[in-house]
Amino acid sequence: MSKKTLTLMSKDKQLFNIEEHLAVQSVTIRNMVKEDGASSVIPLPRVDSETLALVIEYLNRQQAPEEDEDYVKKFVDERGEIPTLLELAQAALDLDIKKLMDAACMKVADLIKDFTLEEVREALRIENDRTPEEEKAIRDEFQWAF
């Protein structure tokens, strides 16, 4: 009997095939399969094809359960760029793949530790919504934390 294959479609309309028993590590996909048998293509409108390729690479891993922790760490380590990690974390959040999301977020946290505030804002795409006066006031208040 051949293994059942699912087709996932990225935001930019690229198609990816993956065996169903591997794909259902994603809770989101598992629920979709349960609901309607997911016979046709599963669209993932928020995940671009580059990120989806990474996610599929992760889902396709052949690892014994006890080596899994090390594997996922190494997997995100090798993709140590913050933008990639954020995309990956976001995709893992959408697809509900907890281990991958944890590892990606942990890596981001690790990378931004030594950044200046301005660098963190840039890396995490955060706008400073305080006026310079507000900024100074809060800095003074939190002087103890530096």
Add this chain to the structure above:
Amino acid sequence: MQEQFRPNMSRAEQKRARMIEDGRLDNLPESLQLHILSFLDKKEAVQMSLLSKQWFSLWTSMPVLHLNSFDIPRVVDFDKFVNRVLSHRDQSAKLNTLTFTHGGSSSSPKILKEVVDYAFSHGVNHLELSIQCFDSRPLCLHTTSFNLLKTLKLKSQSYFSCTFLLGSFKNLTVLHLKGAIIPNNNCEPFLLGFPMLEKLVLKDCCLGKILCVEALKLSDLTISFHGYFDRCKLTTPNLRFFKYIGSEFPRLETHDGLPLLDTVVVDFQGLCELSEEKRMIDDLISLFRGVGNARSVTLSSRIAHLLCLFEGNLEELDSPFCDLKCLKMDVRYMEQDEKLFDTHSGRRTQLIEMKTAVKAYLLKRSPEAKFSIIHSTN
């Protein structure tokens, strides 16, 4: 895209608007921001709270709090820091996870009490306290909240009393104790109030002569112990993983032979006197018999070394393991020694001898089993 002049917008707003137009700004979902924050130490997290108003409000209501003294060596400063963090928090926010690590030799009992009180009054589920010298009195004030806990980790460099473990921990799944004096009333099992316990780690605890563990859901047990204890009685029908590190090997008494046991890891950390060799090896073999139906066994090179001290022919003994699927020998310590003391060639021959003897003995009844050596990664 054509630049437009927007007189009513601040510079930041203009920049943001431009980024949206360019499709460059996908705001991170709040749950991701929170998740990233939760991996930071409290001190770093405080700094991140200055990023923007939104991050500030995230920070004050985070369900995860890591208080760690590593960057703040002075006790007074750390106490002040903890006080400020707690007072800045949104008081209505629930606290799910709290870790408190105090590296200093004398942490003030007052701050520990404050932290523990705060944690329990905000519904903490996962609590981890690592302190040089632990005083369990603050915990004892919250016995009624113990049923909320799912994880409890208490680590201390010196022994501490923990009679509170006789209380009721209805939802606790993970218990990790370092330096605890395990209550031992006439060999009564000490985990009676822990019906959900799945993982137990006892590190350098004071175990008494006999350790009784009765936990029906327990699947993962690690004991690391330096000193003498005589017997370990396990009523743990769901045990799958057992790790023992010690300078002596206790006799293992199991209620029903641990039917689900999968993985066993054994290491020896001690010195073996010549006059004690025979007894030690007998004890070790008897421990092996206690876990004889394991599928996978990992032994350190020190265990292999000890086995090789056996007088007579090890290979003639019957193997304690009835059906191993894999046997691993961990030589990482040995390799570290090699680096430190430059004893390369002698060790190599020793390793080959050990490998042959241990394999022949332990795999006698499992000829199909895979054998492998765990090397240090670099």
